[in-house]
Amino acid sequence: MESSPEIYTEVDSPEYLTVEQAIVNLKGEDQGLQYYAAWWLGKFRVREPEAIEALILALEDERNRTESGGYPLRRNAAKALGKLGELQAVPALIACLDCSDFYVRESAAESLEMLGDRSCVPQLMKLLAGGVAANQPIPGCPHLPQPCGAVIEALGSLGATEAIDIIEPFLQHPVELVQYATARAMYQLTQNPSYGDRLVQALRGDKLQLRRAALSDLGAIGYLPAAEAISETLAENSLKLISLKGLLELYVKNYSTGSSSVSDTAIHLMNLMDDLL
Amino acid sequence: MISNTSALELIQAVDQADSSDSLLDAVEALADARLEEASPKLIAVLSYNNPGAAVAAVDGLVQLGEVAVLPLLNLMDDYNYGGRAWAIRALAGIADPRALETLLEAAATDFAMSVRRAAARGLGNLNWSKMLPSGVNPAQKRVFATLQLTSQDAEWVVRYATAVAWQGLGSSVKLSQPDLVGKIIAQLEQMLANDADLAVRTRVQLALKQLEEIES
Numbered sequence A: 001m002e003s004s005p006e007i008y009t010e011v012d013s014p015e016y017l018t019v020e021q022a023i024v025n026l027k028g029e030d031q032g033l034q035y036y037a038a039w040w041l042g043k044f045r046v047r048e049p050e051a052i053e054a055l056i057l058a059l060e061d062e063r064n065r066t067e068s069g070g071y072p073l074r075r076n077a078a079k080a081l082g083k084l085g086e087l088q089a090v091p092a093l094i095a096c097l098d099c100s101d102f103y104v105r106e107s108a109a110e111s112l113e114m115l116g117d118r119s120c121v122p123q124l125m126k127l128l129a130g131g132v133a134a135n136q137p138i139p140g141c142p143h144l145p146q147p148c149g150a151v152i153e154a155l156g157s158l159g160a161t162e163a164i165d166i167i168e169p170f171l172q173h174p175v176e177l178v179q180y181a182t183a184r185a186m187y188q189l190t191q192n193p194s195y196g197d198r199l200v201q202a203l204r205g206d207k208l209q210l211r212r213a214a215l216s217d218l219g220a221i222g223y224l225p226a227a228e229a230i231s232e233t234l235a236e237n238s239l240k241l242i243s244l245k246g247l248l249e250l251y252v253k254n255y256s257t258g259s260s261s262v263s264d265t266a267i268h269l270m271n272l273m274d275d276l277l
Numbered sequence B: 001m002i003s004n005t006s007a008l009e010l011i012q013a014v015d016q017a018d019s020s021d022s023l024l025d026a027v028e029a030l031a032d033a034r035l036e037e038a039s040p041k042l043i044a045v046l047s048y049n050n051p052g053a054a055v056a057a058v059d060g061l062v063q064l065g066e067v068a069v070l071p072l073l074n075l076m077d078d079y080n081y082g083g084r085a086w087a088i089r090a091l092a093g094i095a096d097p098r099a100l101e102t103l104l105e106a107a108a109t110d111f112a113m114s115v116r117r118a119a120a121r122g123l124g125n126l127n128w129s130k131m132l133p134s135g136v137n138p139a140q141k142r143v144f145a146t147l148q149l150t151s152q153d154a155e156w157v158v159r160y161a162t163a164v165a166w167q168g169l170g171s172s173v174k175l176s177q178p179d180l181v182g183k184i185i186a187q188l189e190q191m192l193a194n195d196a197d198l199a200v201r202t203r204v205q206l207a208l209k210q211l212e213e214i215e216s
Helices: A019-027 A031-043 A049-058 A072-084 A087-096 A102-115 A118-126 A148-157 A161-172 A176-190 A193-202 A208-221 A224-232 A237-255 A264-274 B002-016 B020-032 B036-045 B051-075 B081-094 B097-109 B113-123 B133-150 B156-172 B178-194 B198-215
Strands: none
Touching (some): A019 A049, A031 A072, A049 A072, A072 A102, A102 A118, A148 A161, A161 A176, A193 A208, A237 A264, A237 B156, A237 B198, B002 B036, B051 B097, B081 B113, B097 B113, B097 B133
16 A cells, blocks of 8 residues: 555655755744655655754654644654654654554554564554454544554565464455555565465556555565556556566566676566556 | 548547546547547547546557657647656657657656656657658767766656667667767666666666677
């Protein structure tokens, strides 16, 4: 599951701020500027120690609240920290998994996945307590009780094989995106092709949004048997190219002989990509 | 007259489509009919924000070939980057060198990466035999210069398309401008050493391999 709209962005963003100004804004009083600065620091991968410290501090912000009690600045800070690759953010992000705001928990789970530090696995597993029954859609609410999809994807990427038994039942979850996240994680944890095939099947679904999600998932797991289905599904070429890039890079990383030769499998993937340009 | 009647019906079917599926069917039927008068409607479909229908429309325009070039150049949607990217793809597929200026400008300056990548790819694929012979060498040098720019693009996919284009350009200038082939190989080797993305470097390797094969 890929909930971020960012990968669909076609237009290159201009830089409105400087690093110094963004850090000043983040530490300042203006909530709008703070919120934007947190996003900006992540977007432009600013890894200055001062930026990291200010973002970690922003995870405990109490001032910026939505009407329903959400924490917008915490959400953006959590997202940014995932992109900056600094492991010192891990304990504070783990603490965010207990935040009352669903979107803070979701952003923290996604960022912990990106940081790749396994110390968060027990707390991530806790969010799946009660299984599918405890995570049914809530009428009138746009999200589930817990960010199951993000948590399951993180556990898959972190190689948390100890979580297989609690993840597997989510293949039957009523929300398709959660099913995909589960198939993706189960493939990563077991390498069983039936889970990859579940995602290939999703490429033939009716809804564009779901096909896009499946493209993203297949690229993330580098599932080679999906190559043709990826190139043929009805979706934007940009997304198909990103998906095939995932297959190509994982294949080359795993099977590269170190010589300058290019294998037939890689050539086949690149022929599919060339046709999508 | 029969063709005009059926063209009108096929075009109306596109206008009347009321679902994604029926639009796709109607566009495919219009594209398969290979009617010159269908070009403006197929070009309009490129801006409908429906990737399935756009693919079918691009296929139809590429099949029409040269007769679709001027309508594409004249009717391209400058205010919709999705539509523009598909139109550039169609021009790249037709490979008519009358699109040269449009492709050069799009590859170097368009703000949408999907447009830049399609244009870069198209530049490597032009059918040079359709150009006045005296114009070919200078035009190929301009393509080389533009591809030098796109090889530094911030988006991996534009750099990937550049590697594909250099392979194409290198193959077509092998006899006419052997010194340019040498320059292309040097550029590709630079990308192989420096590019941040494994997928781009892998495509560069393939381009080098193909160019070395035609060299020997």
